[in-house]
Amino acid sequence: MTPEQIKRLIEAVAKTVVAEADRLTALDQAIGDGDHGLNMKRGFEAVLADLDGLSRKPLPDAIKSVGTHMVMKVGGASGPLYGTLFLTLGKELPADPTLADLAKAFATAFEAVKARGKSDLGQKTMLDVFGPVRDALSGATADPLLGDRIKRVATEAAETTVNMKAIRGRASFLGDRSIGHMDPGACSAALMIATIVDTLETL
Amino acid sequence: MSKNVGIVIVSHSPKVAEGAADMVRQMVGAEVPVAWTGGNPDGGLGTSVPAIMEAIDKAWSDAGVAILVDLGGAETNSEMAVEMLDGDRQSKVVVCNAPIVEGAVIAAAEAASGAALADVKRTAEELSPQ
Numbered sequence: 001m002t003p004e005q006i007k008r009l010i011e012a013v014a015k016t017v018v019a020e021a022d023r024l025t026a027l028d029q030a031i032g033d034g035d036h037g038l039n040m041k042r043g044f045e046a047v048l049a050d051l052d053g054l055s056r057k058p059l060p061d062a063i064k065s066v067g068t069h070m071v072m073k074v075g076g077a078s079g080p081l082y083g084t085l086f087l088t089l090g091k092e093l094p095a096d097p098t099l100a101d102l103a104k105a106f107a108t109a110f111e112a113v114k115a116r117g118k119s120d121l122g123q124k125t126m127l128d129v130f131g132p133v134r135d136a137l138s139g140a141t142a143d144p145l146l147g148d149r150i151k152r153v154a155t156e157a158a159e160t161t162v163n164m165k166a167i168r169g170r171a172s173f174l175g176d177r178s179i180g181h182m183d184p185g186a187c188s189a190a191l192m193i194a195t196i197v198d199t200l201e202t203l
Numbered sequence: 204m205s206k207n208v209g210i211v212i213v214s215h216s217p218k219v220a221e222g223a224a225d226m227v228r229q230m231v232g233a234e235v236p237v238a239w240t241g242g243n244p245d246g247g248l249g250t251s252v253p254a255i256m257e258a259i260d261k262a263w264s265d266a267g268v269a270i271l272v273d274l275g276g277a278e279t280n281s282e283m284a285v286e287m288l289d290g291d292r293q294s295k296v297v298v299c300n301a302p303i304v305e306g307a308v309i310a311a312a313e314a315a316s317g318a319a320l321a322d323v324k325r326t327a328e329e330l331s332p333q
Contacts, residue, residue: 035249042245071252071283075243077276079252080283116279169275 007055064090209262
């Protein structure tokens with residue numbers, strides 16, 4: 001990817017999260033401590049402030065730097081979780097990744113996030129989006145409909161968290177009352193994945 | 204530098220963290236290095252990885268540092284902060300699975316006796332139902 005493409009990709013993700021911060025916060029107010037949108041916004045505003053620096057780096061280093069901003073700036077559990085996702089992707093991806101490289105790196109990143117959060121599938125977390133996306137990427141071939149498939153998988157996976165009972169995170173304190181609301185982390189994960197797909201298709 | 208294990212208190216609330224540190228001080232005085240941090244990078248409720256790294260540095264002891272945390276994000280951010288330390292320091296810092304206030308006080312009391320890091324952690328964790 002060219003520096004201009006890297007810039008457009010990271011900028012699109014950051015701007016989407018910033019624009020959707022209120023929605024993420026509203027979801028978190030329902031079942032958590034109500035800071036997810038604000039925290040993610042703080043992290044991605046730091047990314048936007050560093051956009052020129054980031055896009056001068058090779059893709060893996062740029063992704064790692066996004067991870068570092070998340071870790072240093074977010075201030076909630078989503079900081080180290082998304083930080084670990086991006087740091088691992090940056091470590092695992094080659095400079096010019098193929099679809100197979102992406103599938104492999106994403107699977108490794110999934111495991112890293114799972115370990116960081118001491119969580120697993122079905123616990124109403126961002127993993128419930130990353131898991132199905134990992135599965136959809138695994139062995140996928142680059143056909144024109146792949147992007148739409150990945151987006152649909154991510155969006156539907158976020159929807160499945162509505163009916164889950166939270167086992168990890170602040171929402172788990174609510175027990176059965178966590179059922180009926182989408183997990184904010186699953187929502188932000190699906191949002192970012194959809195933005196990445198949309199942006200990659202325009203590059 | 205103290206030869207006793209240091210204690211770091213990480214709460215979402217700076218008031219809770221500072222209050223817990225006051226209670227530790229009352230118990231062990233200056234025998235145990237104690238540092239606290241609370242609040243996200245904007246000063247709201249939350250925790251901050253760079254601030255936790257700074258607190259670990261402040262409470263540093265060659266015997267190690269035990270971290271007491273309150274809720275989820277404090278634990279995850281503390282574990283992240285530990286991983287970002289220099290390699291030789293990482294193995295000397297532990298996050299305790301214990302109630303933050305009681306855990307900090309009992310961990311500090313144990314540390315003041317010159318106990319090793321693993322014993323300080325175990326003593327604090329005896330407060331948590333397994």
